[in-house]
Each structure stands twice: as C-alpha cells, then as structure tokens.
Amino acid sequence: MPQNKKEGIFFTTIVCFSMVLSMSAYNLLLHGQFSLSNLLVGLVPxxxxxxxxxxxxxxTPAKKIAFALPINKSKKIHMIIAVSSCMVLGMVFFMSMxxxxxxxxxxxxxxxxxxxGFFSNLIMALPLQLLIVGPLCRWILSKSRQSNWLKEKNQISE
Structure with a gap:
C-alpha cells in the first residue's frame, strides 16, 4: 500500500487507469460496440x-467504512480486501451512472x-480489482518503490 503522498497519487493513477481500461473494454464488448477506436475515444474522459x-x-468514505468493519485489522490481506471492496462499490455506483x-x-x-449496469459492472469489477488489477498495481508500486523514484525528497535546503 502507498506510504506517502507521491506513492498514493501514483498508485491511484495506475489502479484507476487499469480499471477504466478494463471496464470500458468489458462494457463495449457487452453492448457489441467494441473497437479500438471506441475504446480510445472513451478512455481519457x-x-x-x-x-x-x-x-x-x-x-475517504470507502476507507472510513472499511476501517469500521469488524475485521482483523492486523492482517494486511483483510484490510486490502475491505478497502478494495468498498472502493469498488463506490466507484461502480458512480461510474455506472x-x-x-x-x-x-x-x-x-x-x-x-x-x-x-450497476450489477453487470459489479460482477466484473470486484473480481477484476481483487484478483488482477489490485495485486498487479501493488506489485508495480513495490517495484517502483525499490527503484527509489517514488521516495519523497527532503525539502530542507542546505
């Protein structure tokens, strides 16, 4: 999970982009409108x-709800599943609209x-986030962290 603001922005960006790309392709396929041009036209907006x-x-509300759930907060996997599930529910609610x-x-x-749309998106988005996008983006974050380019620099001038 992100450890500073720069990592948070990076992680949010790659998760969001991956989910929008995947869910856009899914919805275009579902409605018989898939083409690379249709995918690219809707991707940026x-x-x-x-x-x-x-x-x-x-x-913010998704994290508050996840932390309020009666789960074992000392187990990282429980927190990941709780936060990811709450995020997916919130995002599917708005993005289906x-x-x-x-x-x-x-x-x-x-x-x-x-x-x-809500239910067809939820049945795709939840497993996609929990099984593919989330783990892949956490792996990318860990590799980026190892390369040190996401570390926040000390702002003290000499």
Missing part, C-alpha cells in the same frame, strides 16, 4: 471522471439501465 470520483468522492448517461442520456428508462 472516462479516466478523468473516474479519477475525480475516486479522489474527491469515494476514497456515468456510463448510462454517456450511453443513453437521461431517459425515461434511466433507472432500469442504471440498475442493470
């Missing part, structure tokens, strides 16, 4: 929206589209 939701809306608005707009069927 989707990433920006997801990053803002993550940092400004979801992360974003996806429905982008795909269909605010129509009379918005709620139906949203509920369907």
């Amino acid at each position: 989707g990433f920006i929206v997801a990053f803002l939701f993550d940092v400004l809306v979801v992360a 974003y996806g429905v608005v982008m795909q269909f707009g605010f129509t009379q069927n918005f709620l139906g589209y949203y509920i369907g």
Whole structure:
C-alpha cells in the first residue's frame, strides 16, 4: 500500500487507469460496440471522471467504512480486501451512472439501465480489482518503490 503522498497519487493513477481500461473494454464488448477506436475515444474522459470520483468522492468514505468493519485489522490481506471492496462499490455506483448517461442520456428508462449496469459492472469489477488489477498495481508500486523514484525528497535546503 502507498506510504506517502507521491506513492498514493501514483498508485491511484495506475489502479484507476487499469480499471477504466478494463471496464470500458468489458462494457463495449457487452453492448457489441467494441473497437479500438471506441475504446480510445472513451478512455481519457472516462479516466478523468473516474479519477475525480475516486479522489474527491469515494476514497475517504470507502476507507472510513472499511476501517469500521469488524475485521482483523492486523492482517494486511483483510484490510486490502475491505478497502478494495468498498472502493469498488463506490466507484461502480458512480461510474455506472456515468456510463448510462454517456450511453443513453437521461431517459425515461434511466433507472432500469442504471440498475442493470450497476450489477453487470459489479460482477466484473470486484473480481477484476481483487484478483488482477489490485495485486498487479501493488506489485508495480513495490517495484517502483525499490527503484527509489517514488521516495519523497527532503525539502530542507542546505
């Protein structure tokens, strides 16, 4: 897990980008609209929206909820699963809304589209985060940490 602000920003960025890329491809495939051009067109705006939701809306309450759960907080894996699961629930809640608005707009069927989208996204996003993206991004973070480029520099001038 990130140990300083620079690592936190790096980790959030790579997790967010990986999830947006994967979930965008999944949703395009699900709706029979997958093409590299469709994926690339939606990637940057989707990433920006997801990053803002993550940092400004979801992360703080998700972590508070995860830390309040009756789990063994001394076990790192329990905390990772709790925080990741809460983050996924929050992000799927907002990003499904974003996806429905982008795909269909605010129509009379918005709620139906949203509920369907929420559950189809949740069944993909949760295992994707817990089994692939989370472990891969934590590994990338550990390798980056070993290379020392993520360490925050001492700001004291000589």
